[in-house]
Amino acid sequence: MSNPRWQTPAALRRIARRNAAERRFRLLGLGAIALSLGFLALLLVIMAKNGLSGLNWSFLSGSDSTDPHMAGVWGAAKGSLLTMLVTIAIAFPMGVLAALYLEEFAPRTRWIEWVEVSINNLAAVPSIIFGLLGLAVFINTAGLPRSSPLVGGLTLALMTMPVIVISGRNAIKAVPPSIRDAALAVGASKVQTVFHHVLPLALPGILTGTIIGMARALGETAPLLMIGMRAFVATPPGGLTDPSSVLPMQIFLWSDQIDTAFVENTSAAIIVLLMFLMAMNGLAIYLRNKFEVRW
Amino acid sequence: MTDIKLQARNVDVYYGQKKAIDNVSIDIDNGLVTAFIGPSGCGKSTFLRSLNRMNDTIADARVTGEILLDGEDIYAASMDPVALRARVGMVFQKPNPFPKSIYENIAYGPRIHGLAQGKADMDVIVEKSLTQAGLWNEVKDRLNDPGTALSGGQQQRLCIARAVAVSPEVILMDEPCSALDPIATARIEELIDDLRQTYAIVIVTHSMQQAARVSQRTAFFHLGVMVEYGETSEIFTNPREARTKDYITGRYG
Numbered sequence: 198m199s200n201p202r203w204q205t206p207a208a209l210r211r212i213a214r215r216n217a218a219e220r221r222f223r224l225l226g227l228g229a230i231a232l233s234l235g236f237l238a239l240l241l242v243i244m245a246k247n248g249l250s251g252l253n254w255s256f257l258s259g260s261d262s263t264d265p266h267m268a269g270v271w272g273a274a275k276g277s278l279l280t281m282l283v284t285i286a287i288a289f290p291m292g293v294l295a296a297l298y299l300e301e302f303a304p305r306t307r308w309i310e311w312v313e314v315s316i317n318n319l320a321a322v323p324s325i326i327f328g329l330l331g332l333a334v335f336i337n338t339a340g341l342p343r344s345s346p347l348v349g350g351l352t353l354a355l356m357t358m359p360v361i362v363i364s365g366r367n368a369i370k371a372v373p374p375s376i377r378d379a380a381l382a383v384g385a386s387k388v389q390t391v392f393h394h395v396l397p398l399a400l401p402g403i404l405t406g407t408i409i410g411m412a413r414a415l416g417e418t419a420p421l422l423m424i425g426m427r428a429f430v431a432t433p434p435g436g437l438t439d440p441s442s443v444l445p446m447q448i449f450l451w452s453d454q455i456d457t458a459f460v461e462n463t464s465a466a467i468i469v470l471l472m473f474l475m476a477m478n479g480l481a482i483y484l485r486n487k488f489e490v491r492w
Numbered sequence: 493m494t495d496i497k498l499q500a501r502n503v504d505v506y507y508g509q510k511k512a513i514d515n516v517s518i519d520i521d522n523g524l525v526t527a528f529i530g531p532s533g534c535g536k537s538t539f540l541r542s543l544n545r546m547n548d549t550i551a552d553a554r555v556t557g558e559i560l561l562d563g564e565d566i567y568a569a570s571m572d573p574v575a576l577r578a579r580v581g582m583v584f585q586k587p588n589p590f591p592k593s594i595y596e597n598i599a600y601g602p603r604i605h606g607l608a609q610g611k612a613d614m615d616v617i618v619e620k621s622l623t624q625a626g627l628w629n630e631v632k633d634r635l636n637d638p639g640t641a642l643s644g645g646q647q648q649r650l651c652i653a654r655a656v657a658v659s660p661e662v663i664l665m666d667e668p669c670s671a672l673d674p675i676a677t678a679r680i681e682e683l684i685d686d687l688r689q690t691y692a693i694v695i696v697t698h699s700m701q702q703a704a705r706v707s708q709r710t711a712f713f714h715l716g717v718m719v720e721y722g723e724t725s726e727i728f729t730n731p732r733e734a735r736t737k738d739y740i741t742g743r744y745g
Contacts (some may be wrong), residue, residue: 353681384578384601384604384605
């Protein structure tokens with residue numbers, strides 16, 4: 198530090214300015230985190246205060262009712278589960294295959310570029326429009342039963358697929374090209390290279406994207422309004438074609454009730470939905486760690 | 493005593509409109525190591541990759557002319573590029589083991605080609621390949637460890653063992669030592685000398701000393717053209733072309 202070039206007033210001022218900028222940025226970042234976590238904490242506290250008292254076995258095992266003390270969340274939760282099953286069964290294979298084709302097989306033509314832009318646009322289409330599409334195609338044209346988890350799941354699958362394609366393509370792109378070279382050089386075909394090497398390496402990323410897409414679909418209300426899932430359903434659905442509700446819809450319906458006793462139900466249902474979401478995110482983290490390949 | 497394994501006749505390679513290789517004709521013999529040398533970007537790797545159709549994976553790459561493997565045109569419609577790559581193996585610049593166990597790295601090729609009848613047979617292939625690559629003694633007790641946990645030089649020998657495991661006829665090596673330290677490099681060079689008894693070997697290298705050490709034939713490439721091809725001893729002591737002489741004496745490159 199004895200070099201006088203670093204001891205001039207100008208140099209010292211520069212260093213002080215840099216250090217101040219460093220401190221300012223740290224504070225700003227910390228503030229941003231505190232603000233967003235603060236809102237989350239606020240939400241949790243309010244929900245817990247209003248809803249925890251309503252969380253009991255009869256609430257968890259019952260279905261919707263006009264009497265707030267009889268009403269339960271199981272019907273809607275089961276509807277959500279069935280709907281998600283349909284969504285993942287359709288959207289995951291379709292999304293992964295589309296992503297693999299676009300990344301690994303598609304020739305770089307104008308037409309493929311147009312497909313890529315369309316998929317990116319599809320991911321940004323407002324969800325209510327998917328609801329209208331589902332109403333027109335699945336109910337009015339295909340004649341599938343209104344208000345059913347089957348139609349709800351199909352509609353949400355349309356919405357989730359582009360999300361899976363986009364995250365899948367990113368995960369596939371992140372697989373180093375040297376692995377493809379290695380497989381091809383020992384005489385693996387293109388399909389063998391993709392399914393033996395590229396897909397397994399991309400899977401953790403694809404799964405993470407899929408579960409984030411599914412979590413979004415789980416919280417989706419607007420498109421399901423259009424296909425009739427806002428009906429009052431007093432029994433849990435027995436199968437994919439029975440009329441049913443879903444958790445966010447149940448929250449929406451209860452929050453609309455005049456009877457103040459439903460406030461507790463609404464909050465309790467929100468707690469249940471948040472648990473669902475946390476479980477899914479936990480699953481995403483677990484799967485990512487389980488399948489992650491260390492280099 | 494030598495016989496021709498690979499023959500290139502008037503080969504041009506294009507990337508889109510750009511001509512990367514211009515009219516190269518070369519005979520590559522069995523039982524010899526053939527080195528391709530030349531400054532960066534001279535097309536030697538491009539030409540190497542056209543010998544087992546790895547260029548097929550690059551969308552706008554195009555090869556014209558003839559490349560014959562045992563007299564058979566490898567770009568003919570009747571030639572399956574997948575089968576070709578099992579016959580003409582390749583080792584890359586950066587070691588690229590699969591992120592799987594050492595055993596699986598070797599077993600993958602033989603398995604997809606149905607070369608082993610059962611586990612015992614596969615064990616034999618794995619041991620033989622690793623022995624050929626001079627790696628067996630170092631890894632025989634940890635065949636289930638990930639291949640990526642080995643050192644760089646070991647990884648490259650693993651990649652050589654992987655290439656050897658499918659019993660190819662030719663092994664192409666694209667600067668196989670450029671990511672390795674001098675000791676690992678020396679081991680690979682010894683290995684190359686052993687392997688040439690069994691395989692025709694073509695090696696691209698930036699190091700002229702390496703070409704002089706491991707090869708019997710050397711081809712000098714410059715700006716997509718093969719300037720000179722001959723006995724390694726001739727090329728390094730008595731080159732015919734002025735450009736070759738300038739390159740090997742360090743005038744450019």
